[in-house]
Amino acid sequence: MSGLAPAASALGVDRPAKRARVLELLDRGGASAIVLRSHTAVAWYLDGARTHVSLAGEPVAAVVVRPDRDEVRVFANEAERLLVEELGDAADLDVVRVPWHEPLVPASLDALDEADATADLRAARAALLPGELARYRVLCSQVAEALTDAALAAEPSDTERDVAARLAADLVERGIDPLVTLVAGRSRLAHRHPLPTDSPVGDRAMLVVCGRRHGLIANATRWVRFGPADPGEADAMRRILDVEAAFLDATVPGSTLGDVFAAGTAGYVANGFDPDEWRKHHQGGAAGYAGRDPRAVPGASDIVQLGQAFAWNPTAPGAKVEDTVLIGPEGVEVLTVDPRWPTMRVAGRDRPVDLARPAHDSGAASSSPISGRVGQVFIPVRELPRAARWYATLLGSSSGRISHGDTICELRTEGAVGVALDANQPDFVADGPPRFFWWADDLVAVRAHLESLGVARLGEIVDIGSVSFIQFADPDGNRLMVCARN
The missing domain is CATH 3.90.230.10 (Creatinase/methionine aminopeptidase superfamily)
Structure with missing residues (x-):
């Protein structure tokens, strides 16, 4: 599944530009520092860091921006997760771990509060980087x-x-x-x-x-x-x-x-x-x-x-x-x-x-008791553990949930229709065209990925007008297809 998270190396890439915008705001207002404390402001400044635990709760981190440095104040019990999973390269940040039972930002801090610069901060984050x-x-x-x-x-x-x-x-x-x-x-x-x-x-x-x-x-x-x-x-x-x-x-x-x-x-x-x-x-x-x-x-x-x-x-x-x-x-x-x-x-x-x-x-006006909504597509396989590992590598995901006496493995998919590996009839004959396809954005990248896996019967990218596709086979000989919209 694409687009879930940026690579760690990509986090922080926009922060210098954001910092420059905030420092300009401080300069105009004659302030020496500002505290960013809302989900909106902190997530913006920290390039999308997840600042919540409860969706209805207050942020677990705040940022103090000063001309000489940025200070991230985070509750101590959340610090390691944020550093490992949210902040990427945090070398430009001073991280202050705050005990969970103390205020995240002390009232005595000499800094402009976010609430006193609401409109200026909105303007600073308006143009997306x-x-x-x-x-x-x-x-x-x-x-x-x-x-x-x-x-x-x-x-x-x-x-x-x-x-x-x-x-x-x-x-x-x-x-x-x-x-x-x-x-x-x-x-x-x-x-x-x-x-x-x-x-x-x-x-x-x-x-x-x-x-x-x-x-x-x-x-x-x-x-x-x-x-x-x-x-x-x-x-x-x-x-x-x-x-x-x-x-x-x-x-x-x-x-x-x-x-x-x-x-x-x-x-x-x-x-x-x-x-x-x-x-x-x-x-x-x-x-x-x-x-x-x-x-x-x-x-x-x-x-x-x-x-x-x-x-x-x-x-x-x-x-x-x-x-x-x-x-x-x-x-x-x-x-x-x-x-x-x-x-x-x-x-x-x-x-x-x-x-x-x-x-x-x-269903009420239909002559058939079948709804017409597809629930799941089955791919026959001979050895379920081997097939589950192969498809996990193909899709870049976990191997899926195995059930029904270790004969069915449900693959991770997007959308309403599921795909499952079925080892109940290992003596099947693999023949015929693909029965379904996966969507992708870049078939050139898909073909390179398939080549790296050494898949069998790998075809060329075929353009049929509205879409292009590529076909290949799994280790059991099942024909598979990936499509991309042109």
């Missing part, structure tokens, strides 16, 4: 993929909690903290922040995620429906995309957040909504190391910066759109993208629409 932007792109892509997988796996008879559980599990497996996981089925679409319940999904559902990894938070909303669209809902969704376009068009470097907010909210009445619709739910704002950094409100004075992330979320009854975007040199770049999700062009951008699923997925 190369290392954090690379991490953010991977995170946003994987959040979008998790939403697609959850929508494809959902059925009308599922409860909202069923869908939320699969979605949250997928995020956690990818190393993403599910800070917000919302699901509303047909009966609860009126709620703007629908915490999941035991209500059924029904014929339409909204899925919302705010997922955090390396301190950065990706935000996205998706809709799935079963059967034909309701004309009124389809019209509201189309118009809410035009409202979003008003927000995105106005989000240009140099504008104030208040100016963008005014232009975006004016889009409601321009597209046939109640002119006070914006008052019924927040509209989003800047993104990055906080869910909204900050949430936009009338008159907000923050300046939009080149390289800054945003997540606008205009909403009306039965309609909402939300993606994490980057304000780049060419304009708005949507980051939470999965090519599998259906889109339509709005104001020159590909924007998400409802994922349409057949109505008979519910």
